Amino acid sequence: MSSKQHKIRVGISVGDFNGIGPEIIMKSLKDKSITDFFTPIIFASGKLFSYQKNVFKLQMNFHYVDDVKDVVNGKINMVNLWKDNVNVNFGTPTEESTKMAIESLEAATEALLNKDIDVLVTAPINKDEMLKLGFKHAGHTGYLEEKMDKKGVMFLVTEDLKVAVSTHHIPVSEVAQNISKEKIKKQIKILNQTLIEDFCVEKPKIAVLGLNPHAGDGGAIGTEEIEIITPAIKELFENGIFTFGPYPADSFFQPSNYKKFDAVLAMYHDQGLAPFKTISYEDGVNYTAGLPFIRTSPDHGVAYDIAGKNLADEHSFSEAIFTGIKIFKNRLEYNDLRENRLVVRKSSSENRWQEDQ
Incomplete structure (x- = not known):
């Protein structure tokens, strides 16, 4: 399928929900025409996002699914990982917010590896809190390198x-x-x-x-x-x-x-x-270069100091989404060109140049 025909699926991990993750995610997706460009898939909790969209007075609807294979184009999809109530404590990391950050990242990465999503965009995490709960890596890059069994490069x-x-x-x-x-x-x-x-x-x-x-x-x-x-x-x-x-x-x-x-x-x-x-x-975007799959993120952290105050600027997160989409299209077109390129070789039998397509 060519890049022009394919509706790109962007998976989003929620990060620490007591930071600015859900706020910048929703602000990046609030335009009603956003689903004309790609299919968003958030790996999180419907109750969490329903609560926070009211805090930030955002008018938007989610299409809830239990399995990423059930997502629908034209909707903002939510893979509902947690169905219980969620306790939000803006500005302070908790065990609950850290667990969801880990589970969201793991579910989104699994979807990426299974090609159920095309691009992964990660909201900011609290590395120290995740390490305390047994997460083995000081950031997304090391985790993705392990899952994909390949070394990458942090590229801003x-x-x-x-x-x-x-x-x-x-x-x-x-x-x-x-x-x-x-x-x-x-x-x-x-x-x-x-x-x-x-x-x-x-x-x-x-x-x-x-x-x-x-x-x-x-x-x-x-x-x-x-x-x-x-x-x-x-x-x-x-x-x-x-x-x-x-x-x-x-x-x-x-x-x-x-x-x-x-x-x-x-x-x-x-x-x-x-x-x-x-x-x-x-405008900055963090891109993990050199991996077989595409992952981007904003170039800032959890910003606990402004969490819940409706002050977070979503620009870097939006840039992360559209940079990931652009890279996916570029890579698809590059691979298409390589598959269809002319290969020039010398015929040993006729001693002349031939072109194979």
Whole structure:
């Protein structure tokens, strides 16, 4: 089925419902024409959303199903995971809100793996509270990598700025020991393929930041650039991947610098995300690159401080939905083109060029 014929199914996990998750989900879906563009499927609780839509004075209806296979196009579907009453305590994580966050993520991921949904969009979670209840990962990325048995890359994207991070949620004291030449090479290869396949960039140009101040200053402030990062960049460039750097992080994120590149690889979380969120906060989307399925999320957290006050801005969540849809279409078209491409080969019997379609 072509991307033009397919009504894309977007699965949504609820996150911590005592944060702003349900609010930004509903605000993103409140336009009555939204189901003309895609089929939303929320994995949560009908009673929870009925309560919160009244809190936020939103006029919208849900189509409740017990099984994701029963969803209907043209409706905002709710896979009703919890049928009991739910206690909402805005601004404070509870065991109940954490359990639902985990169960919603697990159900939505299962639907993604079974191809019952095409795109997964995750609302913000409280990582610490989930770890306390036995969740094994410090975030969505590690969980999805385990479920899909493949390494991904945390990739923050907007139209103009795309930033990946080599190391994710680890202490700064452990960053240096968690980078290596082979790891950086593998991550840049993932980014290169993602830019081609998911963002329609024919020949990507990727900038790499140094780990140390001033990118090591020739070895005076650390040798990781000389021993690890530069050799990885050189080897990739020699093999046809346009990779440049390492650049000093403190001066890189000026428009005259970063706009020359299609993506940036930072060495650690805050090195990449602090400038990204400063430049692109409202439009930013977190995309897990390199996985066989598509997952996006807003680039902010649970925001307990404004939960329940009708102050949450849904813009980043809406961007996450439509970025996921765009990536799905791009990937579908890329695969269609590859399946139907002309393959030129030399005939051994006739010693002439033939074209096979």
